[in-house]
Amino acid sequence: MPIFEYECARCGAVGSEIVIGSQRPPAPACGQCGSRRTRRVMSTFAVVETEASRLQRFDPSQAQGESFYKDSRNVGLWAKKRARQMGVDLGPRFEATVEKARSGKLIKDML
Numbered sequence: 321m322p323i324f325e326y327e328c329a330r331c332g333a334v335g336s337e338i339v340i341g342s343q344r345p346p347a348p349a350c351g352q353c354g355s356r357r358t359r360r361v362m363s364t365f366a367v368v369e370t371e372a373s374r375l376q377r378f379d380p381s382q383a384q385g386e387s388f389y390k391d392s393r394n395v396g397l398w399a400k401k402r403a404r405q406m407g408v409d410l411g412p413r414f415e416a417t418v419e420k421a422r423s424g425k426l427i428k429d430m431l
C-alpha cells in the first residue's frame with residue numbers, strides 16, 4: 321500500500337496517509353490543526369538534504385510533526401538552532417554527542 325506524506329501549509333506539520341486502492345484521494349486535513357491546506361511531499365527517504373539546509377528550515381517555535389521525532393537526523397537540531405540563535409558555540413564535544421545520539425550509540429554507552 322502506498323504511503324503518502326503531506327505537509328500542512330498553515331502549521332507546517334508533516335503527516336502521512338495510507339492510500340487504499342489506486343485512486344488519489346483529496347488532500348487530507350492536517351492532523352495537528354485541521355487545516356485543509358495540505359500538500360503532498362515526496363517521501364523523506366527520497367530527499368537528500370544537508371544539515372545546513374535542515375537547520376535553516378527548522379523553526380524551533382513551531383510544533384514538529386511526529387515524523388520529525390522519528391527521524392534520527394533531527395536529534396540535536398533544536399539545541400543547535402537555539403545555540404546558533406544565541407550565538408553560543410557548543411563546541412566539538414557537543415557535536416560528538418549529537419553524532420553518537422543519531423547513530424544510537426549514546427543509549428548503548430549509558431547502559
Ligand SMILES: [Zn+2]
Nearest residue numbers: 328331350353
Ligand atoms: Zn496544520
